[in-house]
Amino acid sequence: MKQRFSASIWQEGEWFIAQCVQVDVASQGSNEDDALENLRNALELHFSPPVATIVPRVRDIEVDIKQTGSHTKFAMTTEAGTRTDDRSRSIAKSLPALCVASS
Numbered sequence: 001m002k003q004r005f006s007a008s009i010w011q012e013g014e015w016f017i018a019q020c021v022q023v024d025v026a027s028q029g030s031n032e033d034d035a036l037e038n039l040r041n042a043l044e045l046h047f048s049p050p051v052a053t054i055v056p057r058v059r060d061i062e063v064d065i066k067q068t069g070s071h072t073k074f075a076m077t078t079e080a081g082t083r084t085d086d087r088s089r090s091i092a093k094s095l096p097a098l099c100v101a102s103s
Contacts, residue, residue, distance in 0.1 A: 007039055 006021040009032055018035035019026035020043060027042045029035035 005043060007036060009035060 005023065007018045008021055009016060009018050011017070015028045015030065016032050016035040017026060017028050018032075018039040020039060023043065023046065025039065025042050025046050027035060027038035029038050
């Protein structure tokens with residue numbers, strides 16, 4: 001799909017700057033034509049769907065939740081070991097919304 005955009009072009013020192021009026025994207029070139037071509041490439045990248053260049057690792061963790069008085073003690077176990085942390089009860093109440101179950 002092709003779409004038309006307007007570009008504002010000006011010179012700063014040795015460089016020509018091309019900035020899209022409709023979208024906050026700009027580029028530069030050694031002349032107006034280069035600046036416009038670079039802006040065209042930048043807009044194509046701007047509207048391209050993102051592609052992961054590094055596939056993230058997904059790991060399971062285990063969390064023990066123990067209430068002690070007015071605080072809740074969290075213990076998180078990973079391959080690196082166990083870490084404990086004291087948090088207020090308000091965090092414990094919101095914990096189910098913060099956790100994602102793994103399959």
